[in-house]
Amino acid sequence: MTDTIPRPFVPMSEPDIGPAERAAVLAVLDGKTLALGPRLAAFEDRLAARVGARHGIAVNSGTAALHLCLLAAGVGPEDVVVTTPFSFVASANCILYTGARPLFVDVDPVTLTLDPERLERAAQTVGRSGRRVKAVLPVHVFGEAADMDAILAVAERHGLAVIEDACEAIGGAYKGRPLGTLGDAGAFAFYPNKQMTTGEGGMIVTDDARWDALARSLRNQGRDVFDEWLAHTRLGYNYRLDEMSAALGLAQVERLDEILAKRGRVARWYHERLDAMEGVARPRPSAWTTRESWFVYVVRLADLATRAHVMRALAERGIPSRPYFPPIHLQPFYRADFGFREGMFPIAEAAGETCLALPFFGTMTEQQVDTVCGALREVLAAFRPARPGRSRVTAGPTATATAGASGAAGAAEAARA
Numbered sequence: 174m175t176d177t178i179p180r181p182f183v184p185m186s187e188p189d190i191g192p193a194e195r196a197a198v199l200a201v202l203d204g205k206t207l208a209l210g211p212r213l214a215a216f217e218d219r220l221a222a223r224v225g226a227r228h229g230i231a232v233n234s235g236t237a238a239l240h241l242c243l244l245a246a247g248v249g250p251e252d253v254v255v256t257t258p259f260s261f262v263a264s265a266n267c268i269l270y271t272g273a274r275p276l277f278v279d280v281d282p283v284t285l286t287l288d289p290e291r292l293e294r295a296a297q298t299v300g301r302s303g304r305r306v307k308a309v310l311p312v313h314v315f316g317e318a319a320d321m322d323a324i325l326a327v328a329e330r331h332g333l334a335v336i337e338d339a340c341e342a343i344g345g346a347y348k349g350r351p352l353g354t355l356g357d358a359g360a361f362a363f364y365p366n367k368q369m370t371t372g373e374g375g376m377i378v379t380d381d382a383r384w385d386a387l388a389r390s391l392r393n394q395g396r397d398v399f400d401e402w403l404a405h406t407r408l409g410y411n412y413r414l415d416e417m418s419a420a421l422g423l424a425q426v427e428r429l430d431e432i433l434a435k436r437g438r439v440a441r442w443y444h445e446r447l448d449a450m451e452g453v454a455r456p457r458p459s460a461w462t463t464r465e466s467w468f469v470y471v472v473r474l475a476d477l478a479t480r481a482h483v484m485r486a487l488a489e490r491g492i493p494s495r496p497y498f499p500p501i502h503l504q505p506f507y508r509a510d511f512g513f514r515e516g517m518f519p520i521a522e523a524a525g526e527t528c529l530a531l532p533f534f535g536t537m538t539e540q541q542v543d544t545v546c547g548a549l550r551e552v553l554a555a556f557r558p559a560r561p562g563r564s565r566v567t568a569g570p571t572a573t574a575t576a577g578a579s580g581a582a583g584a585a586e587a588a589r590a
């Protein structure tokens with residue numbers, strides 16, 4: 174067999190698993206209880222305490238966590254939930270699962286998180302039509318905090334439930350307050366590319382005892398705490414997390430500070446190299462993000478053609494990269510089922526064309542960062558656009574996203590509800 178993987182190869186992401194995690198999982202396997210055992214409760218208590226929430230409800234994915242938060246908020250058919258189109262598809266799919274309709278509003282051009290002013294306008298427009306926005310689901314995308322104070326103020330004015338999609342942001346803080354604990358409930362995700370992992374897994378955190386009880390029942394086939402095993406008070410799901418995953422999660426939470434510090438160090442290595450590089454805008458967390466939690470390291474390039482070239486040329490050198498995120502409303506079934514099309518959310522779309530996630534993980538070495546940045550410099554220098562287009566970013570240390578800041582999508586937002 175020929176070696177078809179070009180060198181040097183750098184993985185896109187890698188979990189940070191140490192001896193404590195290995196021992197914890199093996200200890201479960203050496204025992205008899207593989208599900209609904211003591212590790213589940215310990216993981217929930219530890220993670221809830223870590224973020225300062227009263228309750229933690231572990232589930233088997235971040236998507237399940239979001240779904241149950243929406244059900245706990247009473248979201249159902251006929252309801253409208255506002256969210257951002259610039260996220261992983263699960264942020265909006267969870268709304269569809271309930272029968273409700275996602276109402277996308279465009280993002281802030283700098284943070285790429287849900288724009289509170291557009292949220293206000295959407296809530297007013299829907300209100301005038303006689304319907305009501307039931308909830309808002311802001312996403313702390315790439316670990317960058319959404320402007321929660323402004324979002325909470327709009328939510329309060331219009332009586333919206335607030336569900337934070339903190340799936341990419343565990344351990345981060347907004348103005349000193351832990352992400353995931355600012356609204357009615359927050360959802361975390363633990364897929365292996367996340368800051369901490371349980372393999373597959375997720376967690377709801379909330380201070381509301383009623384939401385806690387309902388989410389616990391819903392994840393466990395609708396059983397209430399007093400129900401017998403074969404008694405089901407309500408329609409529920411099997412969203413339970415097994416003991417091996419819970420044990421892994423518990424060991425990872427114990428190391429969360431160390432894990433986040435390692436990721437922060439890798440991000441700084443990238444910053445140092447990219448600050449001086451032409452044609453790349455590096456990520457710049459907002460001042461309100463008082464504690465960073467790096468999920469991915471996403472740069473912005475000049476335009477779609479440049480990004481396509483860079484992805485291809487990096488891949489030829491054995492360096493993977495990902496176009497985080499193709500906007501949700503342009504996913505094939507959102508176009509087909511709801512009539513979304515290009516031009517409705519120009520800021521999210523511009524970001525979707527120019528953002529590129531580079532290899533990033535806490536165990537990445539400085540040499541690997543050098544390899545990626547050296548290759549990036551080379552492939553950018555070699556790029557000759559067929560037809561030079563208008564640049565979407567201003568390269569250099571003061572660069573921020575500049576594309577599509579107009580409110581052209583205002584009408585489309587409400588019309589899609």
Ligand SMILES: Cc1ncc(COP(=O)(O)O)c(C=O)c1O
Binds near residue numbers: 235260263340341
């Ligand atoms: C923003 C966001 N929301 C939701 C999810 C869903 O999490 P999971 O893949 O664990 O279902 C993810 C995970 O990739 C995510 O990045």
